[in-house]
Amino acid sequence: MKIALASDHGGFELKEKVKSYLQTKGHDVIDLGCYTEESTDYPEYGKACGEAVIRGDAERGIVICGTGIGISIAANKVKGIRCALCTSLFMAEMSRKHNNANIIALGGRILEHDFALNIVEVWLNTDFEGGRHQRRVDLLDRM
């Protein structure tokens, strides 16, 4: 799968780990930065990832900041993005089954990094259920 990745400095270390993991699994990764641990602004990176997904450069996106909060807010400002901040396997599963999340947000400073990879794995391998959830997602996309 083609996946866009972006983080600020608070998510940089986890982004690098997620990138290696995805490449090992054979995914095609577009790394939108940041590229160092120097302090930077999460809104730019959330926006860049959201826009990459909406343009069709990537099927899905993964955004990471310290808590995952700021960068998820930024990604969700892009029309058509459904970015879910996930801290558990269940949230990752439900964000796909019910919300058809096209971006997942992670907190590099709050998740144990090996566990974050498990969250990513579940999220990538769970399909949207459609049915009654489609109408709700359509409502979201019309907002």
Ligand code: RB5
């Ligand atoms: C950066 O210090 C931090 O505020 C950012 O990574 C993120 O946690 C914001 O929501």
